[in-house]
Amino acid sequence: MDRRTLLQTLASTATGAFLGVEPGLLQTAPLLTRKIPSSGELLPLIGLGTWITFNVGSDPTAREQRTQVLRSFFAAGGRLIDSSPMYGSSQAVVGYGLARLGRPATLFAADKVWISSAERGVAQVEESRHAWGIPRFDLLQVHNLLAWEDHLPRLFAMKEAGRLRYVGVTTSHGRRHDELEKIMRSQRLDFIQVTYNVEDRTVEERILPLAAERGMAVIINRPFQEGALIERFRTARLPPWAGELGCTSWPQLLLQFIVSHPSVTCAIPATTSSAHAQENLGVARGRMPADAERRRLLDYIRTV
Amino acid sequence: MSDWGTYRLTDFLMFSRETYYRLFERFNQALWPWQLVLLVVGLGMVALARRRDPTSRLGTVAAVALCWALVAWLFHWERFREIHLAAGFFAAAFVLEAVLLLVWGVRRAHTPPGADRLDPVGVWIMLFGMMVQPLIGPLLGRPWSSLEWFGAAPDPTISVTLGLLLAARGRWPLWCIPVFYALVSGATLWTMKSPEAWLPPLVALICIGRSLTRHR
Numbered sequence: 001m002d003r004r005t006l007l008q009t010l011a012s013t014a015t016g017a018f019l020g021v022e023p024g025l026l027q028t029a030p031l032l033t034r035k036i037p038s039s040g041e042l043l044p045l046i047g048l049g050t051w052i053t054f055n056v057g058s059d060p061t062a063r064e065q066r067t068q069v070l071r072s073f074f075a076a077g078g079r080l081i082d083s084s085p086m087y088g089s090s091q092a093v094v095g096y097g098l099a100r101l102g103r104p105a106t107l108f109a110a111d112k113v114w115i116s117s118a119e120r121g122v123a124q125v126e127e128s129r130h131a132w133g134i135p136r137f138d139l140l141q142v143h144n145l146l147a148w149e150d151h152l153p154r155l156f157a158m159k160e161a162g163r164l165r166y167v168g169v170t171t172s173h174g175r176r177h178d179e180l181e182k183i184m185r186s187q188r189l190d191f192i193q194v195t196y197n198v199e200d201r202t203v204e205e206r207i208l209p210l211a212a213e214r215g216m217a218v219i220i221n222r223p224f225q226e227g228a229l230i231e232r233f234r235t236a237r238l239p240p241w242a243g244e245l246g247c248t249s250w251p252q253l254l255l256q257f258i259v260s261h262p263s264v265t266c267a268i269p270a271t272t273s274s275a276h277a278q279e280n281l282g283v284a285r286g287r288m289p290a291d292a293e294r295r296r297l298l299d300y301i302r303t304v
Numbered sequence: 305m306s307d308w309g310t311y312r313l314t315d316f317l318m319f320s321r322e323t324y325y326r327l328f329e330r331f332n333q334a335l336w337p338w339q340l341v342l343l344v345v346g347l348g349m350v351a352l353a354r355r356r357d358p359t360s361r362l363g364t365v366a367a368v369a370l371c372w373a374l375v376a377w378l379f380h381w382e383r384f385r386e387i388h389l390a391a392g393f394f395a396a397a398f399v400l401e402a403v404l405l406l407v408w409g410v411r412r413a414h415t416p417p418g419a420d421r422l423d424p425v426g427v428w429i430m431l432f433g434m435m436v437q438p439l440i441g442p443l444l445g446r447p448w449s450s451l452e453w454f455g456a457a458p459d460p461t462i463s464v465t466l467g468l469l470l471a472a473r474g475r476w477p478l479w480c481i482p483v484f485y486a487l488v489s490g491a492t493l494w495t496m497k498s499p500e501a502w503l504p505p506l507v508a509l510i511c512i513g514r515s516l517t518r519h520r
Contacts, residue, residue, distance in 0.1 A: 052319060052320055055323065056326070057383075057386030057387045059326050059330060086318075089387055173310060174310075272320075
């Protein structure tokens with residue numbers, strides 16, 4: 001065990017103890033990570049999305065359930081949580097959970113600015129930060145490229161002033177890739193966020209290679225197409241070689257396909273289940289398939 | 305923008321079916337037992353609608369308008385806005401409808417009795433919206449605790465209103481918001497794969513169809 005592995009294992013165990021998770025639930029094998037190219041900081045391959053799943057309003061029962069998801073996520077070594085002011089009460093529910101967990105120090109807080117007025121963007125970021133209950137965001141992204149020309153200079157200024165660590169932009173559903181490409185070529189972004197999964201692979205052509213060329217980290221949203229892919233494969237037989245990759249379920253296999261792309265930094269599946277949060281993170285403990293194995297998965301999926 | 309063609313209804317759904325139903329469960333807990341009072345008010349309103357004196361005619365419409373204001377405030381503004389970014393707009397639309405109904409009620413109270421005989425289909429739809437529609441979702445598998453009551457929840461209130469507009473021959477501007485919300489609600493439920501999704505649009509369709517085809 002090298003020094004980094006040892007430290008990760010110790011950090012995971014300590015986080016679990018801090019969060020009050022039973023030792024039996026902890027998977028202490030270190031998570032696979034990728035570097036954020038602009039800083040060299042390591043991020044686990046699997047993060048946590050909050051679209052729909054964390055939008056539960058003030059419902060105390062649902063808030064406690066989501067806190068359990070966060071507890072499992074951190075206990076299993078997860079770091080990056082992504083939200084947006086567009087997600088209803090999700091930010092506040094994340095903030096509630098973080099407060100209940102004593103604001104885990106390993107959190108990598110990723111949020112977005114989503115407003116057409118740049119002036120009001122600053123206030124929106126402050127509202128978001130307040131909802132999360134954190135001193136600053138690690139990453140702020142311009143949501144769906146909305147008014148990016150106005151927002152990016154302000155976000156870069158925040159980064160320069162030390163009030164933010166990374167700046168990015170997002171798209172989803174494969175939309176507006178031409179504009180995204182233009183932004184990636186003209187701006188020094190730390191992150192981009194795009195949709196990528198076994199069914200939607202358009203980013204493989206231009207966006208992912210460009211991100212690698214420009215040294216940008218890549219977050220992947222909609223890894224399961226909001227559950228549609230899980231539903232599609234629910235009754236399908238797992239390929240016989242899934243075990244060789246350390247995968248025991250279709251969600252794991254689908255996630256592994258995504259994060260095994262060398263240009264992908266992190267995928268952010270959303271879930272309402274603690275068990276699924278841990279299962280998702282388990283992907284970052286398996287072996288990453290080689291190119292031939294990724295192609296074999298795609299071939300297999302075509303037969304399902 | 306060419307991207308708009310790539311959007312689907314599911315892209316606009318920002319909460320799960322479980323969260324939506326829980327919203328009504330918690331709403332019902334907070335409101336109980338006022339739902340029963342609203343039901344009695346609703347039944348009294350149907351009885352009033354059949355009377356011809358100006359006070360009864362105004363009272364019927366004023367009661368419906370009050371329900372729209374209650375739904376706007378208690379449901380859309382206080383509750384639904386927590387999980388739906390458009391709920392504030394829905395609240396405003398419901399207040400506008402309450403005002404339009406009141407204006408109509410005052411004007412209708414001064415029309416000569418006998419000038420507008422009630423359409424019995426509309427009266428039956430009012431009773432359906434109050435007594436039957438709320439039960440259909442739970443009978444199809446939705447939790448009984450999330451039952452939507454007339455006067456507090458939007459869908460049955462809309463059905464009762466459309467029934468009243470049909471029965472008393474309300475002018476078309478009064479129909480716009482209820483029909484629009486019936487479509488929005490149907491689309492929301494359909495996107496969440498709720499089995500009762502067909503109900504609000506079907507009631508609107510029946511009311512519009514009957515209104516357009518009856519002999520005046």
